[in-house]
Amino acid sequence: MTDQKSQLDRFKEAARELETDDDEERFNECLRGIVTPAKKVCPECGHVFKGNGWDGIDAHWRSKHEDVMSYEKVWPLLRAGRYH
Numbered sequence: 343m344t345d346q347k348s349q350l351d352r353f354k355e356a357a358r359e360l361e362t363d364d365d366e367e368r369f370n371e372c373l374r375g376i377v378t379p380a381k382k383v384c385p386e387c388g389h390v391f392k393g394n395g396w397d398g399i400d401a402h403w404r405s406k407h408e409d410v411m412s413y414e415k416v417w418p419l420l421r422a423g424r425y426h
């Protein structure tokens with residue numbers, strides 16, 4: 343019966359390894375969450391851009407705030423974080 347027992351042990355070990363991998367993955371996901379920069383928010387209306395950085399600001403600004411300031415003028419300020 344010793345063989346069967348060691349097989350079970352190996353199985354348990356393998357299962358433990360899988361669990362460890364799982365934890366590591368979750369840990370890495372947490373790390374990525376911390377490293378990911380904060381989402382950009384439209385300074386005019388508070389709209390949160392869901393893509394990377396300012397993805398979508400072009401269309402958003404042109405359709406909603408073009409009358410406040412033209413997108414061409416506002417974009418360099420937004421990118422530099424100087425539009426408030």
Ligand SMILES: [Zn+2]
Pocket residue numbers: 384385386387388389402406407
């Ligand atoms: Zn907006």
